[in-house]
Amino acid sequence: MPSLPSILQGDIRAIARAATLIENGDESLLPELTTHAGRALTIGITGPPGAGKSTLCDQLIRALRAEGKKVAVIAVDPTSPFTGGALLGDRIRMQLHHADPGVFIRSMATRGHTGGLARTTKNLVTLFDAAGYDAVIIETVGVGQSEIDVARVAKVTVVVLTPGSGDDVQSIKAGIMEIAQVFAINKADLPGAAMLAKHLHSESPEIEVVQVVAQEGKGISELLAAIRRRA
Numbered sequence: 113m114p115s116l117p118s119i120l121q122g123d124i125r126a127i128a129r130a131a132t133l134i135e136n137g138d139e140s141l142l143p144e145l146t147t148h149a150g151r152a153l154t155i156g157i158t159g160p161p162g163a164g165k166s167t168l169c170d171q172l173i174r175a176l177r178a179e180g181k182k183v184a185v186i187a188v189d190p191t192s193p194f195t196g197g198a199l200l201g202d203r204i205r206m207q208l209h210h211a212d213p214g215v216f217i218r219s220m221a222t223r224g225h226t227g228g229l230a231r232t233t234k235n236l237v238t239l240f241d242a243a244g245y246d247a248v249i250i251e252t253v254g255v256g257q258s259e260i261d262v263a264r265v266a267k268v269t270v271v272v273l274t275p276g277s278g279d280d281v282q283s284i285k286a287g288i289m290e291i292a293q294v295f296a297i298n299k300a301d302l303p304g305a306a307m308l309a310k311h312l313h314s315e316s317p318e319i320e321v322v323q324v325v326a327q328e329g330k331g332i333s334e335l336l337a338a339i340r341r342r343a
């Protein structure tokens with residue numbers, strides 16, 4: 113059992129051991145961790161497969177690190193046929209941050225967590241928050257109810273959409289549209305981004321709409337500002 117003081121001091125090995133316990137359903141550390149949590153900015157990133165969630169996540173990490181913030185990432189490994197191929201790319205990109213002690217990345221398989229994934233994610237967020245991470249980012253693919261539940265764990269949920277996905281917007285509306293505090297229209301280098309932004313803004317004026325080009329790091333500071341307005 114990792115000691116509470118070592119977790120609170122940010123000892124990476126202690127945090128990793130605690131994360132494993134939590135993923136195995138052990139909640140014995142939670143009461144004490146909870147008393148030390150509550151400071152972190154928690155950000156959910158969700159959206160359809162291929163929208164650019166991982167690229168965006170990578171850019172948010174960079175932006176937060178540039179401010180000197182410590183960042184923890186929970187990547188919910190979708191183990192779906194859609195996204196299986198993208199995981200390798202994700203790992204390679206994320207590995208760039210593995211050399212940085214200010215970034216802690218945890219991939220979590222959805223398998224074996226039926227019904228309990230949201231709870232496990234919430235507990236991991238509490239762990240990282242208590243351990244002194246300034247921001248905790250949760251990345252999920254927004255296609256199923258469990259992913260929606262996971263996104264809800266975060267204070268601010270960013271739904272990533274792309275131009276030209278009008279049909280997708282309609283089809284996913286019932287699911288993930290109303291959990292958003294912020295819409296990130298990614299791939300704004302492609303045609304139709306401004307129109308989609310206008311459409312979303314007129315339909316949901318209470319939700320922040322930000323255009324980004326994650327691949328080029330454009331619009332990231334505006335996105336971070338929008339996230340902070342909703343935190």
Ligand SMILES: Nc1nc2c(ncn2[C@@H]2O[C@H](COP(=O)(O)OP(=O)(O)OP(=O)(O)O)[C@@H](O)[C@H]2O)c(=O)[nH]1
Pocket residue numbers: 160161162163164165166167168194195198201253298299300301302324325326327328
């Ligand atoms: N044109 C353009 N392409 C982008 C942009 N951001 C990401 N992409 C590309 O979109 C593809 C998917 O990006 P990912 O970040 O893997 O998307 P994802 O949403 O994490 O994908 P899954 O995890 O498979 O759901 C990659 O080929 C990226 O290079 C962008 O701003 N503009």
Ligand SMILES: [Mg+2]
Pocket residue numbers: 165166167198202
């Ligand atoms: Mg991804």
